[in-house]
Amino acid sequence: MQRSNFLFVAALVGGFFSGAFAQPSQAADEYLYDGVHSSISFKARHLDISWIHGRFNAAEGKFSLDRENPANSKFELSIKADSVDTANAQRDEHLRQPDYFDTKQYPTIDFKSTHVKAIDGGYEVQGNFTMHGKTRPVTLKLIGGKEHVFKGTKRVAFSTELSLKRSDYGFDPKAIGPIGDEALILIDCEGVGK
Amino acid sequence: MPDPLLYVAAQGTATVAGAVFVLAIGWFWKPVSTARFQAAAVVGIAGGLGAGYYFLRLHVAWPPLNGLDRFLIIVLPAALCIELGTTFSRVPRSLAWLMRFTLAATMGRILVHDSVYVSGAEPEWSPMQAVVVLFTCSALIAVVWGLLVFLSVRSPASVSIPLALALTIQCTGISIMLAGYLQGGAAAFPLSAATVGTIGSLRLLTSSPNVHAPIGVCVVGLGSLLMIGRFFGGLSTEVALILLLAPLLCWGTELPQLRCRPGWVVGLLRLLLVAIPLAALLLQAKRKFDRETAPLLMQASESQCDGEMHRRGGQGLAAGSMPPILHDCTPRSLNNMSLNGRKKGAAMYPNCCRPRWFCQRQQVANRVTHNPFPRYGLLIQIPSASISTLRFRDTSSAIMVSNLS
Numbered sequence: 143m144q145r146s147n148f149l150f151v152a153a154l155v156g157g158f159f160s161g162a163f164a165q166p167s168q169a170a171d172e173y174l175y176d177g178v179h180s181s182i183s184f185k186a187r188h189l190d191i192s193w194i195h196g197r198f199n200a201a202e203g204k205f206s207l208d209r210e211n212p213a214n215s216k217f218e219l220s221i222k223a224d225s226v227d228t229a230n231a232q233r234d235e236h237l238r239q240p241d242y243f244d245t246k247q248y249p250t251i252d253f254k255s256t257h258v259k260a261i262d263g264g265y266e267v268q269g270n271f272t273m274h275g276k277t278r279p280v281t282l283k284l285i286g287g288k289e290h291v292f293k294g295t296k297r298v299a300f301s302t303e304l305s306l307k308r309s310d311y312g313f314d315p316k317a318i319g320p321i322g323d324e325a326l327i328l329i330d331c332e333g334v335g336k
Numbered sequence: 337m338p339d340p341l342l343y344v345a346a347q348g349t350a351t352v353a354g355a356v357f358v359l360a361i362g363w364f365w366k367p368v369s370t371a372r373f374q375a376a377a378v379v380g381i382a383g384g385l386g387a388g389y390y391f392l393r394l395h396v397a398w399p400p401l402n403g404l405d406r407f408l409i410i411v412l413p414a415a416l417c418i419e420l421g422t423t424f425s426r427v428p429r430s431l432a433w434l435m436r437f438t439l440a441a442t443m444g445r446i447l448v449h450d451s452v453y454v455s456g457a458e459p460e461w462s463p464m465q466a467v468v469v470l471f472t473c474s475a476l477i478a479v480v481w482g483l484l485v486f487l488s489v490r491s492p493a494s495v496s497i498p499l500a501l502a503l504t505i506q507c508t509g510i511s512i513m514l515a516g517y518l519q520g521g522a523a524a525f526p527l528s529a530a531t532v533g534t535i536g537s538l539r540l541l542t543s544s545p546n547v548h549a550p551i552g553v554c555v556v557g558l559g560s561l562l563m564i565g566r567f568f569g570g571l572s573t574e575v576a577l578i579l580l581l582a583p584l585l586c587w588g589t590e591l592p593q594l595r596c597r598p599g600w601v602v603g604l605l606r607l608l609l610v611a612i613p614l615a616a617l618l619l620q621a622k623r624k625f626d627r628e629t630a631p632l633l634m635q636a637s638e639s640q641c642d643g644e645m646h647r648r649g650g651q652g653l654a655a656g657s658m659p660p661i662l663h664d665c666t667p668r669s670l671n672n673m674s675l676n677g678r679k680k681g682a683a684m685y686p687n688c689c690r691p692r693w694f695c696q697r698q699q700v701a702n703r704v705t706h707n708p709f710p711r712y713g714l715l716i717q718i719p720s721a722s723i724s725t726l727r728f729r730d731t732s733s734a735i736m737v738s739n740l741s
Contacts, residue, residue, distance in 0.1 A: 232628050239516045240402060240568045247402045247568060249452045275401040314395045314519055316339065 170208035170215060173298060173333025175201060180331045182221055186308075187322030194321065196228035196237075198251075205255075205333055207287070207298065217255040217267055217284075219331070223248060241314055248275050253282075264300065271304070276311045280304060296335035303328050338518055346392040346522075347529035354384025354533030362541040370546050373538060374423040378549045380534035381527075382416050388526025394519060403447045403564045404520055411443045412527075415556035419549035436552060440478040443556065444470040447563050476580060477559035484551050487586055491595070494547050496603030498535050500583050500610040501554035502528040507614040508561050508579050514618075514625040517569030520561065527557045558583075578617055585609040 183197040203219035224245040226237050238245045255269035256279075264285040271280040284300040291297070304327040309315055358380035365372055389396075389408065400406045418439055422432035448454055448470070453461045461469060484501070488494040509524025531554055538545040562580055565571035586606040589595065594605060 230632070233632055235570065236516050236629065236632070239570060240404065240520060240564075241516070241518050244402055244568065246453070247451050249456065275397070312395075312397060312401070316395075316518065 170206040171296065171298075172206050172336040173204065173296075174336060175203035175205075175219065176297070176332045176334045177201060179299075180329075182327070182329050182331075184325055184327045186325040189320050190322060194228065196226060198222065198225050199227050200225035203253075203331075207333075212258045212260040212265055215255070215258040215265065215267075217253070217258070217269065219253045219329070221251040223251050244274060248273070253280075271306070273306075274311045274313060278310060280306070297332060298335075299330070299332040301328075301330045338513060342392065343522060343525050346388045347525050349391045350384040350388030350526040350529035351533035351536075353387035354380040354530040355537040357383035358534050358537040358541070362537075368541070371423045371425055373542055374546050374549045375420060377534050377538055377545070377547070378416055378420045378423065378553070380537065381530045381550060381553050384530025384533050385412070385526050388529055389523075392522055392526060394523060403451070403568050404523060406446050406449065407560045407564060408523065410446055411439075411560050412553075412557060414439055414443075415553050419552045423549065436481065437478050439556060440481060440559070441471075441474045443477075443560055444473045444563055447560060448567055451567070453567065473559070473563060476577075477555060480559075480580060480584060481552065481555040483584060484555065484586065485548055487590070488547050488551060491590065491602070492544070493589075493599040493603035493606070495535050495539050495545060496606040497583070497586055498531050498547050498550040498554055499603075500586050500606055501551065501558060502531040502535075503607065503610055504579060504582050504614060505531070505554060505558050505561065507582075507618055508558060508565070510618060511575060511579065511621045512561065512565040512569050512571055514621040514629075515565065515570035515572075515575075516629060517565060517571075520564050520569050524557075524561050527554070527561075555583075575617060575621070578613060582610050582613050585613070 177200070180201070181197065182201055183195060185193045185195045188194045198221045200222040201219060202222075203217075205217040206215055208214040223243045224238060226234055226243060226245075228234055228237065237243055240247065250272075252272040253269055254272075255267045257268040259266050261283065264283060264287050267282045267284055269280065269282070270277050282302045282304060284302050286300040287298060289296060289298050306325055306327065307323050308325055309323050358376045361376035361379060362368060362373070365376070394404075394408070396408050397405050398409070400409045418432075418435045421427055421435070445454075453459060454466055459466070484497050488497050505524050505528040509521040509528070511521070512524065513521030515521075531550055535545075535547070535550060538547075558580065562571065562576045566573060566576045586609065588609045589597075589602045589605050594602065597605070
C-alpha cells in the first residue's frame with residue numbers, strides 16, 4: 143500500500159513537471175524540392191509589346207516548415223542558370239553568355255530565407271536573392287502550404303511570384319535592349335517530406 | 337544591342353587620347369631617350385584605354401566579379417605597370433622578363449577565378465586539368481610575346497608589329513561579338529585604337545621607336561580577351577588559337593627574299609600577312625552568326641510588321657474572306673523545324689520552298705514598298721504554271737494552289 147502511494151505521488155509530480163516545463167516536442171517538417179512536380183518559369187517584356195516566356199529546368203532546394211512557429215521555418219532554393227529554356231536553342235545559348243546570365247561565372251540563382259511569418263493563405267518569406275553575382279533582399283508571398291500524404295510520403299506545395307529588375311542584379315544595361323528590364327519569376331514548388 | 341556608332345566613337349577617342357598623351361610627353365619631357373619614349377608609349381596606351389573605356393561606358397563591377405572585370409581592373413593595369421617599370425634603366429632585363437612571364441603565367445588563373453571551371457563543389461576542371469589548360473594558355477602567350485619582341489629587335493619596321501597586334505585585337509573583338517558576347521568584344525576596341533594612336537604618334541617623334549612596351553600590353557590584352565571569349569563567351573578553341581597565333585605571321589617577312597626590302601614594304605607585308613587569315617576568320621564568324629544568331633534578331637525586327645499581318649490574317653480567316661497563306665517568307669528560328677532534305681539556308685524559311693536569297697529579297701521589297709500583305713506578294717509574281725511545281729508543307733496552301741489553277 144505504501145509502495146503504491148509512492149508511485150502515485152511520483153506520477154503526479156512527474157506529470158506536473160513534464161506538463162509545466164517541458165517544451166513541445168513537435169519539430170519543423172523537413173521537405174526536399176521535388177524537381178519532377180515543380181516548375182520555375184519566367185517572363186520578360188519584348189519590345190514592350192509582348193511577353194517572352196522561359197523556364198529553368200533544373201533546381202534543387204529544401205525547406206523546413208514549422209506551422210506552430212513559422213519564424214522557425216526556412217526556405218532555400220538554388221536554380222541552375224545553365225538550364226534556362228526558352229524553347230529556342232540559339233536563344234538559350236545566347237542567354238547563357240556573359241551579357242546575360244553568365245552561367246560559367248554564376249552557375250546558380252539562389253534564394254535563402256531570413257525571416258518567415260504566417261499570412262492569410264500562406265507565408266510571407268523575407269530572404270536574400272542572389273543572381274548574376276548580386277545579392278538583394280526580397281520578400282516572397284508563398285501561397286498554399288496544403289499538405290497531402292501520397293503513398294505514405296507527406297507532400298506540401300507553394301506558389302509564388304517575384305518581380306525584379308535585371309539592372310538591379312548587375313546585368314549590362316546595353317544588353318537589356320529590346321528585352322525589358324523587368325522580369326517576372328513564377329515558382330510553383332512541391333516539397334517531398336524527408 | 338550592339339551600338340556601332342558608340343564603338344567607333346570610343347575608338348576615335350582612344351586613338352586621339354593615346355596620340356595626345358605621347359605627343360605631350362615627347363614635347364614636354366626633354367631630352368628624349370629610348371626609355372622615355374617607351375614610358376610615353378605606356379602612358380599613351382593607358383590614357384587611350386582610360387578615355388576609350390570611359391566613352392564606351394563598359395559595365396565594370398568593383399570588386400571585380402567576372403572575367404572581364406578582372407581583365408580591366410587587374411590584368412591590364414598589371415601589364416601597364418610592368419611595362420612602365422621595365423622602362424627604368426635600373427631594372428635588369430632578366431627581372432623584366434621574369435615579371436612578364438609571371439604575369440603570363442598567372443593571368444589565366446586570375447581570369448577564371450571563382451568560375452565553374454575552378455570553383456564550386458564540383459568544378460568543371462579537375463586540378464590536373466586546370467593546371468594543364470592554364471599552363472598551355474600561359475605558355476602560348478609567353479611564346480607569342482617573346483617571339484614578337486625578338487622580331488622587333490632583329491628587324492626594321494618594328495612599328496608594324498604592334499599595329500599587327502592591334503589589327504588582331506580588333507578582329508578578336510568582332511569575333512567575340514559575333515559569337516554572342518557583346519561586352520567582351522567591345523572591350524577589345526579601345527585597346528586596339530589606343531595602340532594605333534600611340535604607335536602613330538611615336539612614329540612621328542622618332543624614326544625607330546622601341547615597341548617592347550606596346551607589344552607587351554597588346555599580347556596580354558589579346559591573350560586575356562581570347563581566354564574570356566573562349567571560357568565565358570562562345571568563341572571556339574580553333575578560332576581563339578588562330579587569333580592568338582596570327583601575329584606570328586609577321587615572321588614571314590624574315591624570309592631571305594623579303595628581308596632586304598625597304599622598311600615600309602616589310603611593314604606593309606607584315607600587316608597583309610596577318611590580315612589574310614583574320615579576314616578569312618571574320619568571314620567564317622559572320623557566316624556562323626548569320627546561321628545561328630541572325631534569325632533571332634531578324635525575328636525581332638520583323639515581329640512588328642509580321643504581327644500586324646498575323647492579326648489581319650487571323651481576322652480574315654475567321655470571317656472566311658481572307659485566303660490561306662500561299663508563301664511564307666517569314667524567317668523562323670532553326671530550332672523548331674525540320675529541314676526536309678533542303679539545303680540548310682532554306683531552314684530559316686520553313687514555309688517557303690524558294691532559295692534563301694529570294695526570301696530575303698522579298699522581305700526587303702516588302703519593307704521598302706510597305707506592302708501591307710507581304711505574305712501574299714508572291715501570289716502575284718509567280719506564274720500559274722509554276723505554282724504546281726511548288727512544294728508546300730501544309731495542306732491549306734495546297735488547297736489554295738489547286739483553287740488557283
